[in-house]
Amino acid sequence: MRSVHVSEITRNIKEMCIEANYHLTKDMENAFKEAVKKEGSPLGKQILEQLEENLAIANQDQIPICQDTGMAVVFLKVGQDVHIEGGGLADSVNQGVREGYIEGYLRKSVVKDPIKRENTKDNTPAVIHYEVVEGDNIEITVAPKGFGSENMSRIFMLKPADGLDGVKEAILTTVKDAGPNACPPLVVGVGIGGTFEKCALLAKYALTRNLEKGSPVPYIRDLEKEMMEKINHLGIGPGGLGGGITALGVNIEIYPTHIAGLPVAVNICCHVNRHVNRII
Numbered sequence: 001m002r003s004v005h006v007s008e009i010t011r012n013i014k015e016m017c018i019e020a021n022y023h024l025t026k027d028m029e030n031a032f033k034e035a036v037k038k039e040g041s042p043l044g045k046q047i048l049e050q051l052e053e054n055l056a057i058a059n060q061d062q063i064p065i066c067q068d069t070g071m072a073v074v075f076l077k078v079g080q081d082v083h084i085e086g087g088g089l090a091d092s093v094n095q096g097v098r099e100g101y102i103e104g105y106l107r108k109s110v111v112k113d114p115i116k117r118e119n120t121k122d123n124t125p126a127v128i129h130y131e132v133v134e135g136d137n138i139e140i141t142v143a144p145k146g147f148g149s150e151n152m153s154r155i156f157m158l159k160p161a162d163g164l165d166g167v168k169e170a171i172l173t174t175v176k177d178a179g180p181n182a183c184p185p186l187v188v189g190v191g192i193g194g195t196f197e198k199c200a201l202l203a204k205y206a207l208t209r210n211l212e213k214g215s216p217v218p219y220i221r222d223l224e225k226e227m228m229e230k231i232n233h234l235g236i237g238p239g240g241l242g243g244g245i246t247a248l249g250v251n252i253e254i255y256p257t258h259i260a261g262l263p264v265a266v267n268i269c270c271h272v273n274r275h276v277n278r279i280i
Contacts, residue, residue: 002136003083004280006092009138012278013096016142017072018104020274021064024055027211028187028273031248035185035238044243048185051238051271066272069106070144072097072126075205079135090128098122109147129201141208143275149186149268152178155200158262167192167264168227174266175231175247180240183270185248187211188231191265193255202253203267208275211249224250238271248273 032052039045058065074093078084084092101108101123108123133139154177156170171190178186191202214221227250237243248271257263 001081001083002079003085004138005085006087006089008280009084009089009092009140010096010099012140012280013074013093013142014100014103016140016276016278017097017100017106017144020142020144020276021066021069021104021106022062023059024065024272025210025275028248029055031211032271035245035248039238039243039245041237041243043241044238044245047238047241047243048245064104064106065274066146066270067107068109068146068148069101069123070146070274071110071150072101072123073143073145073204074126074128075131075139075141075143075208076128077131077133077139079137080132081134081136082138089130090125093126093128094124097126098124129205137279139277139279141275141277143204143208145204145274146270146272149178149182149270152182152268153203154266155196156264156266157196158264160260160262162262164223166262168223168230170264171227171250171266172230172234174268175236176234178268179236182268183272184236184240185238185245185271186231187248187269187271187273188227188250189267189269190227190250190252191255191267192252192263193257194263195257195261196263198255199263199265200267202255203265206251206253207267207269207273208277209251209253211251215252215254217254220252220254224252227252 189206191199231247236246
């Protein structure tokens with residue numbers, strides 16, 4: 001049994017909130033470079049180059065990539081041989097978010113009540129997803145999620161008879177309906193299977209997967225490539241102003257489901273697809 005003090009969790013969460021908002025992952029940077037090469041529209045290429053410049057400035061000056069620094073989404077894979085001491089796990093995560101958003105001068109966007117709309121002033125609470133796994137480590141993924149793209153996400157409760165064609169139509173419909181509102185070029189996370197809430201969680205987690213690593217399931221990997229191609233033929237383009245690069249990546253996760261259902265969730269993310277992963 002390995003003991004981990006909550007102060008270590010808080011420190012890592014604080015650092016990860018700042019890191020995720022100041023820097024994109026290497027696979028996202030590479031996706032931008034490839035997009036600039038492939039974009040045929042002069043205006044689209046110009047927009048992509050401006051977005052790259054924005055990334056460079058944020059990195060150099062240590063400031064947020066985007067003014068919407070998101071609601072903190074935290075995935076925790078906690079080893080069953082870990083003993084957390086010194087306080088509660090959720091409290092330590094929220095303290096890390098609190099410190100990160102205050103010390104990093106990140107915008108506080110969370111309201112205490114969804115109807116009364118009073119700001120909590122420290123971007124807490126985070127949305128925390130827990131999973132107990134083998135081992136004595138804690139794997140943390142922090143993924144701040146902006147709501148311009150979050151608002152364009154969808155869940156479809158398809159019938160089994162809708163099949164793969166229904167899944168494809170759901171993905172394309174979501175992207176078409178999002179249009180320019182989700183700040184393209186996009187990263188599209190898709191969850192297929194499970195239940196109403198499980199497919200949404202899969203779609204959210206899909207956004208944190210390295211864009212250079214396709215699904216380990218061959219037919220899903222082919223589907224990712226097909227959807228990427230079809231999305232980029234919609235003509236929405238960078239900034240929604242036309243062009244051949246509407247998406248930088250499509251990641252799809254699947255899970256077993258009930259004989260009577262085919263749940264599909266599409267979680268849209270803007271070009272600022274932020275996430276940081278650490279193991280402690």
